[in-house]
Amino acid sequence: MTAMTTEATTPPPGASPRPGAGSPGDQSVRPAPGPGDTTPTAPADPVWWGWGAAAAHHPLPGAVRDLLGQLGIPSRPSAPVALADITLPPVRLPGEVLDELRAVVGAGHVRDDREARIRHCRGRSTVDLLRLRSGDASDAPDAVVAPLDHDQVLAVLRICSRHRVIVVPFGGGTSVVGGLTPRLPSGQAPDGAPRWHGAVALDLHRLDGLLRVDQLSGTAVLGAGLRGPAAEALLAEHGLTLGHVPQSWEYATIGGFAATRSSGQASAGYGRFDQLVTGLRLATPVGTWQPGRGPASAAGPDLRQLALGSEGAFGVITEVTARVRPAPARRRYEGWRVTDLATGLDLLRELAQRDLLPTVLRLSDELETAAGLANAVSAGTDVTAGADAANAADGPAGADAAADVTASGGCYLVTGYEGSEDEVTGRAAEVRAVLRDAGASPLGEDVGRDWVAGRFHAPYLRDALLDEGIFAETLETAGYWSTIPTLYAAVRAAVTGAIESDGSPAVVLCHVSHVYPAGASLYFTVVCAEGPDPISRWDRAKRAAGDTIMANGGTITHHHAVGTDHRPWMPAEVGEVGVAVLRAVKAVLDPAGILNPGVLVPPPSE
Numbered sequence: 001m002t003a004m005t006t007e008a009t010t011p012p013p014g015a016s017p018r019p020g021a022g023s024p025g026d027q028s029v030r031p032a033p034g035p036g037d038t039t040p041t042a043p044a045d046p047v048w049w050g051w052g053a054a055a056a057h058h059p060l061p062g063a064v065r066d067l068l069g070q071l072g073i074p075s076r077p078s079a080p081v082a083l084a085d086i087t088l089p090p091v092r093l094p095g096e097v098l099d100e101l102r103a104v105v106g107a108g109h110v111r112d113d114r115e116a117r118i119r120h121c122r123g124r125s126t127v128d129l130l131r132l133r134s135g136d137a138s139d140a141p142d143a144v145v146a147p148l149d150h151d152q153v154l155a156v157l158r159i160c161s162r163h164r165v166i167v168v169p170f171g172g173g174t175s176v177v178g179g180l181t182p183r184l185p186s187g188q189a190p191d192g193a194p195r196w197h198g199a200v201a202l203d204l205h206r207l208d209g210l211l212r213v214d215q216l217s218g219t220a221v222l223g224a225g226l227r228g229p230a231a232e233a234l235l236a237e238h239g240l241t242l243g244h245v246p247q248s249w250e251y252a253t254i255g256g257f258a259a260t261r262s263s264g265q266a267s268a269g270y271g272r273f274d275q276l277v278t279g280l281r282l283a284t285p286v287g288t289w290q291p292g293r294g295p296a297s298a299a300g301p302d303l304r305q306l307a308l309g310s311e312g313a314f315g316v317i318t319e320v321t322a323r324v325r326p327a328p329a330r331r332r333y334e335g336w337r338v339t340d341l342a343t344g345l346d347l348l349r350e351l352a353q354r355d356l357l358p359t360v361l362r363l364s365d366e367l368e369t370a371a372g373l374a375n376a377v378s379a380g381t382d383v384t385a386g387a388d389a390a391n392a393a394d395g396p397a398g399a400d401a402a403a404d405v406t407a408s409g410g411c412y413l414v415t416g417y418e419g420s421e422d423e424v425t426g427r428a429a430e431v432r433a434v435l436r437d438a439g440a441s442p443l444g445e446d447v448g449r450d451w452v453a454g455r456f457h458a459p460y461l462r463d464a465l466l467d468e469g470i471f472a473e474t475l476e477t478a479g480y481w482s483t484i485p486t487l488y489a490a491v492r493a494a495v496t497g498a499i500e501s502d503g504s505p506a507v508v509l510c511h512v513s514h515v516y517p518a519g520a521s522l523y524f525t526v527v528c529a530e531g532p533d534p535i536s537r538w539d540r541a542k543r544a545a546g547d548t549i550m551a552n553g554g555t556i557t558h559h560h561a562v563g564t565d566h567r568p569w570m571p572a573e574v575g576e577v578g579v580a581v582l583r584a585v586k587a588v589l590d591p592a593g594i595l596n597p598g599v600l601v602p603p604p605s606e
């Protein structure tokens with residue numbers, strides 16, 4: 001396996017030394033290796049202003065800055081403010097509530113200090129980061145409460161229901177849809193008392209055990225607070241893997257994967273996270289709820305589906321029972337070139353419909369490929385990797401091949417195979433035959449290895465771009481194969497038009513990385529200059545994208561979830577009856593309305 005590449009340890013220009021960067025424990029200089037690369041190791045806590053440990057940050061490569069400059073996207077130094085300069089609202093929680101919470105979880109596990117509140121303020125969308133970097137922590141919780149187990153979560157929910165305190169379940173904090181930014185209803189309750197007495201972030205990191213392994217059934221019960229690397233490390237001790245590797249894997253948690261219906265880079269082989277879950281345990285304000293009993297059931301509607309994707313609005317997931325598989329003995333990843341996006345989409349559809357999917361399957365559109373980002377942002381690598389690889393001694397074949405695909409046009413495709421030696425060899429032979437028949441040209445295993453080596457780099461690159469005043473964000477959808485070409489063209493045009501309406505150019509790239517017999521997801525990366533008001537500009541682009549997605553048969557989200565950002569489209573997504581069902585479920589499970597209000601479920605006024 002190729003070593004992880006390109007993580008320089010020098011802070012970005014204009015941002016050194018980082019004010020308040022990282023915690024004293026920051027030691028990691030590289031993103032964690034993926035499962036199977038080596039024994040997965042947990043990365044250090046991320047910096048409060050971005051992604052990853054402080055030491056893993058690097059300046060924007062000059063080649064990328066130059067390329068963006070040529071495209072009309074200029075750079076300008078833009079460092080985050082110092083931690084001490086962040087504006088925080090005063091703590092609203094009454095002392096008696098803090099005392100009751102301390103009595104349940106222990107005094108050391110209720111924090112209302114600046115750093116704890118700032119670290120639990122919002123998620124990790126680019127807008128979230130821009131707000132924090134500019135010193136705006138107006139959405140910070142009043143306190144951070146870290147329960148040890150399910151019973152403590154139940155007790156915290158009882159206290160918060162009684163005192164009208166908002167509870168925001170907090171896993172890895174990697175939400176990109178405003179899932180950690182509840183909307184607190186204003187005004188007074190019918191009895192004249194204030195509706196809310198503040199909000200707490202319920203940090204679930206202490207629910208971190210591998211609780212049971214059933215080797216015979218191929219299932220494991222995992223604590224909701226386990227981050228991706230820790231979960232894989234515990235399963236590896238039993239020779240097992242979940243195979244769930246989203247790009248946020250280093251920091252996102254088991255509970256977060258379930259609460260958002262996450263989909264990982266190897267979804268073609270292992271399935272989406274919701275397909276892996278056989279059961280859940282939730283603490284709700286009205287008691288314990290445990291949907292999922294046995295591998296399959298005809299006992300009415302599948303209530304697991306109400307817990308999966310519930311985004312902390314229906315209850316707190318404390319345990320997840322998930323399908324696990326033997327850790328693969330062999331992994332192989334390859335690069336291919338196809339002539340154009342239409343050909344690539346036909347290929348993906350054929351593989352999915354003939355049940356010939358590899359474990360990993362990703363197709364970049366022409367622009368993503370041509371921009372030289374095919375082996376970078378789109379594939380979860382950063383441009384640093386691509387730029388460095390062009391000169392590096394450890395990756396010449398991959399770099400040459402990537403240069404080859406860029407020079408000759410077309411679209412870049414990654415296939416990956418994981419399993420036993422026989423499974424990998426057999427499936428690779430079947431898939432290669434289909435690819436060759438469709439005229440795809442092989443680029444070799446080095447290109448695949450480069451993809452693996454860089455698949456967690458994109459969020460580090462985003463920080464480097466933000467340090468240079470360059471905005472980068474993603475959005476995603478999914479549609480049936482019959483709608484994908486129109487959906488793709490319409491969303492690209494809508495986002496580009498919305499951003500460029502103020503005269504500033506945008507680069508909009510796309511790839512497909514989750515495929516099904518009936519359709520596929522589309523994942524767009526948008527890069528533009530920050531300009532004077534990047535948040536309003538992105539709001540405009542996001543609104544245009546959402547409306548266009550709904551008008552062209554797409555779903556408002558394939559795997560990022562609803563949060564507060566996508567909530568305006570929920571009536572169009574699930575219909576008025578669907579919204580009423582969601583409201584009814586919330587009213588039963590959370591009668592006081594303390595759980596993450598405004599996330600997922602549109603309030604009656606909308």
Ligand SMILES: Cc1cc2nc3c(=O)[nH]c(=O)nc-3n(C[C@H](O)[C@H](O)[C@H](O)COP(=O)(O)OP(=O)(O)OC[C@H]3O[C@@H](n4cnc5c(N)ncnc54)[C@H](O)[C@@H]3O)c2cc1C
Nearest residue numbers: 171172173174175179246247248253255256262263312317
């Ligand atoms: C750089 C980057 C890359 C990403 N790549 C991917 C990707 O490849 N695939 C993908 O699917 N997503 C991706 N995401 C989105 C995000 O990582 C996922 O939604 C992830 O599942 C969130 O997990 P988390 O533990 O960080 O949850 P959080 O962000 O902490 O929470 C997300 C939502 O779930 C709720 N929640 C969290 N834990 C629980 C719990 N135990 N019980 C109840 N509710 C809970 C929260 O209240 C919130 O509403 C990415 C995000 C970033 C920033």
